[in-house]
Amino acid sequence: MNRVDGKVAIVTGAARGIGRADALLLVQEGARVVITDLDEAGGNALAASTPGIEFFKQDVRDEARWETLVKDTMERYGRLDILVNNAGVIHVGDPLTSDRDEWRHMFEVNVEGTMLGCKHAIPAMITSGGGSIINMSSIAAKSGLYFFTGYCASKGAIASYTKAVAVYCAQNRLNIRCNSIHPGGIDTPMNAGIEQEFSSRISGMRLPAQSPVAADAPKMRYGEPNDIAYAVVYLASDESKFMSGSELYIENTSTITAAVVA
Ligand SMILES: NC(=O)c1ccc[n+]([C@@H]2O[C@H](COP(=O)([O-])OP(=O)(O)OC[C@H]3O[C@@H](n4cnc5c(N)ncnc54)[C@H](O)[C@@H]3O)[C@@H](O)[C@H]2O)c1
Numbered sequence: 001m002n003r004v005d006g007k008v009a010i011v012t013g014a015a016r017g018i019g020r021a022d023a024l025l026l027v028q029e030g031a032r033v034v035i036t037d038l039d040e041a042g043g044n045a046l047a048a049s050t051p052g053i054e055f056f057k058q059d060v061r062d063e064a065r066w067e068t069l070v071k072d073t074m075e076r077y078g079r080l081d082i083l084v085n086n087a088g089v090i091h092v093g094d095p096l097t098s099d100r101d102e103w104r105h106m107f108e109v110n111v112e113g114t115m116l117g118c119k120h121a122i123p124a125m126i127t128s129g130g131g132s133i134i135n136m137s138s139i140a141a142k143s144g145l146y147f148f149t150g151y152c153a154s155k156g157a158i159a160s161y162t163k164a165v166a167v168y169c170a171q172n173r174l175n176i177r178c179n180s181i182h183p184g185g186i187d188t189p190m191n192a193g194i195e196q197e198f199s200s201r202i203s204g205m206r207l208p209a210q211s212p213v214a215a216d217a218p219k220m221r222y223g224e225p226n227d228i229a230y231a232v233v234y235l236a237s238d239e240s241k242f243m244s245g246s247e248l249y250i251e252n253t254s255t256i257t258a259a260v261v262a
Contacts, residue, residue, distance in 0.1 A: 003237040005030030007155070008077040008128075012060050012117065013087025014040030016137065021225030022084050022232045027052040027232050031082065034073050036060070058115030060087045066120040079128040082236040083121040085114040085158075086136045090151045090190060092197045103150040110154040111161070118165050120221035122176060124253055130175030134235045135162045136228075137180040139251050147202045155182075166245030177244035179235050184251025187222035223252065 009026050013019040014035035023033045027050060036058035037043040045054035056072065058065050073080055089109045091102035114135050125131030138155040139145075145152050162180040169176040185191060231248055234240050249255060 001029065003029040003233055003239065004082065005083035007031045007236065008073065009033045009082035009084065009236065010036065010073060010080065010085055010117075010121065011084040012036045012058065012112050012113065014084075015039040015046060017190060018183065018186060018225045019084065020046060021229040022086060023053055025048065025226065025229040025233050026082070026236060029237070031093075031236070032077055032246075034069075034077075036069065037087070039142045060085075060116065061108045063116050066116045067243045068244050070120045070124050074124050074127070080121060080124040082134070082212045083117055083125075083131070083195050084134045084136070084232055084236075085117040087113055088136060088190075090148065090194070092147055092201045092212070093149055094202050095149055097201055098149050103153075106150045106154045107157070109156045110151075114158050115161060118178070121168070122165075122174070125176050126174055131177075132236050132240070133165065133178040134178065134232055135178065137162070137247070139182050139184050139226045139249065139255050139258055141180075141182055141247070143255055147198055162247075163245045170244060171228040177240070179240075179243060179248060181228060181231055181235070182247055182249040182251065183223065183228050184254040186225055186228060188225060191222065192241045221252070223250070
């Protein structure tokens with residue numbers, strides 16, 4: 001019940017999905033949590049129904065907003081211990097059908113948003129005596145999900161950036177850890193409707209169920225947001241004090257399952 005007792009967290013993109021589950025579990029384990037999102041209605045609703053959660057509207061691409069968000073958090077709570085760079089977006093596109101504006105959108109939100117979060121949280125964490133940064137990557141960082149080329153590239157960038165931040169913090173003795181989490185498919189609004197988008201954007205797309213080999217194989221099972229939130233609590237807590245620069249894959253074998261190319 002008290003695994004992150006007394007700690008103060010910022011969780012981005014927490015109006016719904018994985019970020020929402022992260023915020024709820026962090027509060028349950030004793031943290032006070034600032035959630036941010038573009039979605040004002042969703043963020044306000046979660047804060048109104050959950051003591052210990054406060055909502056601030058934020059676009060993670062906006063550097064000036066990061067500055068005021070961290071300043072306001074320090075003024076109101078006196079410290080910052082945990083940052084979950086969770087906000088993310090996805091677009092479908094293979095190497096021939098990828099759209100450049102959609103790539104830019106993914107890189108701005110997923111990669112630059114994460115970079116800005118680390119840049120502005122680290123000084124506040126130094127003032128607080130240390131901290132834990134958790135960057136939400138994906139199995140896409142190392143799986144060849146060719147129908148998500150830009151998403152794969154952006155999540156790979158998050159994984160390598162995470163290691164650079166971790167080493168910077170370690171070498172400067174900042175007592176700040178930085179790790180990435182790599183979820184497999186999780187049942188959230190992000191995934192709703194994505195299969196329809198495949199068929200309209202990717203020609204010849206073979207979902208596993210359409211392949212001869214996998215016709216009678218078990219269907220893919222999505223994980224739940226809490227499957228990721230438990231890992232967030234572990235990385236946010238002092239239980240993981242010897243863990244920094246790591247990639248934590250939570251994906252029920254999906255990265256070690258043989259691809260079906262038949
Ligand atoms: N769901 C999955 O299968 C899955 C798998 C691997 C990784 N992830 C990653 O986990 C994270 C959360 O995913 P989810 O499935 O909960 O997604 P989701 O789409 O359900 O929720 C994402 C939230 O981020 C917010 N957001 C989007 N752009 C933003 C911006 N510019 N500024 C602030 N907030 C913004 C959205 O409003 C939304 O509330 C993402 O980084 C995603 O890439 C998800």
